[in-house]
Amino acid sequence: MATPLTGRPRPDLASEAGTAAVRADFPILEREVRGHPLVYLDSGATSLRPEQVVEAESRxxxxxxxxxxxxxxxxxxxxxxxxxxxxxxxxxxxxxxxxxxxxxxxxxxxxxxxxxxxxxxxxxxxxxxxxxxxxxxxxxxxxxxxxxxxxxxxxxxxxxxxxxxxxxxxxxxxxxxxxxxxxxxxxxxxxxxxxxxxxxxxxxxxxxxxxxxxxxxxxxxxxxxxxxxxxxxxxxxxxxxxxxxxxxxxxxxxxxxxxxxxxxxxxxxxxxxxxxxxxxxxxxxxxxxxxxxxxxxxxxxxxxxxxxxxxxxxxxxxxxxxxxEWLGMDEVAAHEHDLTAHMLAGLAGVEGIRVLGPTTATERVGAVCFVVDGVHPHDASQVLDDAGVAVRVGHHCAQPVHRRLGAQSSVRASLGPYNTRADVDAFIAALAGVRPFFGVTHG
Ligand SMILES: Cc1ncc(COP(=O)(O)O)c(C=O)c1O
CATH class of the missing domain: 3.40.640.10 (Type I PLP-dependent aspartate aminotransferase-like (Major domain))
Incomplete structure (x- = not known):
């Protein structure tokens, strides 16, 4: 049963308790994927839905x-x-x-x-x-x-x-x-x-x-x-x-x-x-x-x-x-901005990653595409998937901009309001293992 929003205080997305309360509304986040808790970083393709939405449709x-x-x-x-x-x-x-x-x-x-x-x-x-x-x-x-x-x-x-x-x-x-x-x-x-x-x-x-x-x-x-x-x-x-x-x-x-x-x-x-x-x-x-x-x-x-x-x-x-509206769009934007900055900093610390797009969180949203030097995006996403991290891979229905930025395809990690810094950390930890997994050490 979904918790009604009327009278429910707005969660503080900057706090662990706040994001935990939000995540509890998204039952899919309780899932395990390949033996790991699901880390959903594919909201740019399609977001998750809270129980309130699923119930409204079935009602x-x-x-x-x-x-x-x-x-x-x-x-x-x-x-x-x-x-x-x-x-x-x-x-x-x-x-x-x-x-x-x-x-x-x-x-x-x-x-x-x-x-x-x-x-x-x-x-x-x-x-x-x-x-x-x-x-x-x-x-x-x-x-x-x-x-x-x-x-x-x-x-x-x-x-x-x-x-x-x-x-x-x-x-x-x-x-x-x-x-x-x-x-x-x-x-x-x-x-x-x-x-x-x-x-x-x-x-x-x-x-x-x-x-x-x-x-x-x-x-x-x-x-x-x-x-x-x-x-x-x-x-x-x-x-x-x-x-x-x-x-x-x-x-x-x-x-x-x-x-x-x-x-x-x-x-x-x-x-x-x-x-x-x-x-x-x-x-x-x-x-x-x-x-x-x-x-x-x-x-x-x-x-x-x-x-x-x-x-x-x-x-x-x-x-x-x-x-x-209950979350507050200013609050959603601030939360995702913080996570984007955290993700970009994490990516900067992984060897062999090239971000396609601005590398600071200024004037950008949390859809972050990147290529992994020496590893095909599909292979990279498979290693991430093995760690329970769901990202998108391909040209994301935007071939010309990939061509412009010198890539045929890319991996995309994208955020939603239910994501946390722990999600980003799990993603970065799994990504750090991609090149070693394929024995790519040069460059
Ligand atoms: C920027 C942008 N435009 C258009 C679309 C198309 O959206 P839809 O497939 O829901 O029609 C997408 C979906 O990926 C998108 O990201």
Whole structure:
């Protein structure tokens, strides 16, 4: 049984008692892996979930279990309330208004939603079915010669959809560079030009951990009237984020990286933009009037939520938000900052490690990628796994930034609010054994 959060004092994450109380809410941390206590350092891929979230999801199935926005029976009404309250909680968590938050399958779908909506607006325009008649926002229409700008640090989710959109519309894809330290290179900001129509960039890199200079990028984009799109997957779970205050037009993130369930995410976009966005997917739940020839669409957010919704997941996402708010996002950020600094110091003490990204905890999150000289990342992760340490290995869906930093793949240790200094110490101790295990002593 999960301990209710109401009336429960906020834990002090800087104290052992505080983290112990939090960890008790995550039953998976009681597991042993390969004869060792689990050390979970893969929250960048997906976070753990507290019992409160697991219970909220199963409670929905046990007690409510109905499709939303259809049916007039009591359960349908309760399910609709739970779904819309979930939307409200998530929207509030990122500073947005209730009807500015579109529920998607994940962040990837959110970013695709925007790219495909722009494709739809562009096609309508080219078919002479004009933006004016369809009510689409002219900022969404791309013409040959227009530019879509990303960065070299992007996850493929915020790169591939824009590559395709550029190809289909005749626009050109351009990008901001990355410095040797793994930060967005502000020296390349002049690549945002009068031709730039969209600037899509990550808030925090899932490879280098670097937090992007949002203000500078948004200012440059605003100066040329470009739309700004933020990939907030690695920021929203780790520090306080107020999307409207950042000045971006749209942003995407996933529940499963912020203590929430799998299979659900969101795209937030300001109401002004949403109003003029054509739908991405079409079907039930998003239409007003359908004849055999034509359909009209509901206002946002329903216009963008075709088909049956992820009801239990949205209800459980609200519980995840409640849990993070109980922890306090300032406190989560401070705790993870301390652990990141501790991890970077530990890594600096292990021979043959090269961190891909900033080596101090300043302006970065706790996703730390590194290569081990003379050992393939997969082999390194296997030794860590033998010690019960779960890390991620590969290119982390970000091949260009790996290439830029001279690596094909890497090991990534990434933090969540339930991690402790003891986790980091266990990881560093196991890592120190990797090169000796493979008999690598040179370099
Ligand atoms: C920076 C970043 N962007 C996008 C994504 C894609 O998230 P999802 O797979 O939940 O759509 C991830 C997930 O790893 C990520 O770290």
């Amino acid at each position: 929905f199935y046990r007690e409510t279990n109905a499709a939303v926005h259809r049916g007039a029976h009591a359960l349908a009404e309760e399910a609709t309330d739970a779904y819309e309250q979930g939307r409200a909680a998530v929207a509030r968590f990122v500073g947005g208004a209730f009807d500015e938050l579109l529920i998607t399958r994940n962040a990837t779908e959110g970013l695709n939603l925007l790219a495909y909506s722009m494709l739809a607006a562009t096609l309508d325009e080219r078919m002479g079915d004009g933006v004016a008649r369809r009510g689409a926002d002219p900022r969404l229409v791309l013409r040959p010669g227009d530019e879509i700008l990303v960065t070299e640090a992007e996850h493929h989710a915020n790169l591939v959809p824009w590559q395709r959109l550029a190809r289909w519309t005749g626009a050109k894809l351009t990008w901001l560079g990355v410095t040797d330290e793994g930060r967005i290179d502000l020296g390349t900001l002049d690549r945002i030009t009068e031709r730039t129509r969209v600037v899509a960039f990550t808030h925090a890199s899932n490879v280098t951990g670097a937090i992007s200079p949002v203000r500078e990028i948004v200012e440059a984009a605003n100066a040329v009237g470009a739309l700004t799109v933020l990939d907030a997957c690695q920021s929203v779970p780790h520090f306080p984020v107020d999307l409207p205050a950042l000045g971006v037009d749209a942003a995407a993130f996933s529940a499963h990286k912020m203590l929430g369930p799998t299979g659900v995410g969101a795209m937030w976009a300001n109401a002004d933009l949403l109003e003029g966005m054509p739908p991405f997917m079409t079907g039930g739940s998003m239409v007003e009037v359908v004849t055999m020839e034509e359909s009209t669409f509901l206002p946002p957010p329903a216009r963008f939520e075709a088909g049956s919704q992820a009801t239990a997941q949205v209800a459980a996402w609200a519980a995840a938000v409640e849990y993070l």
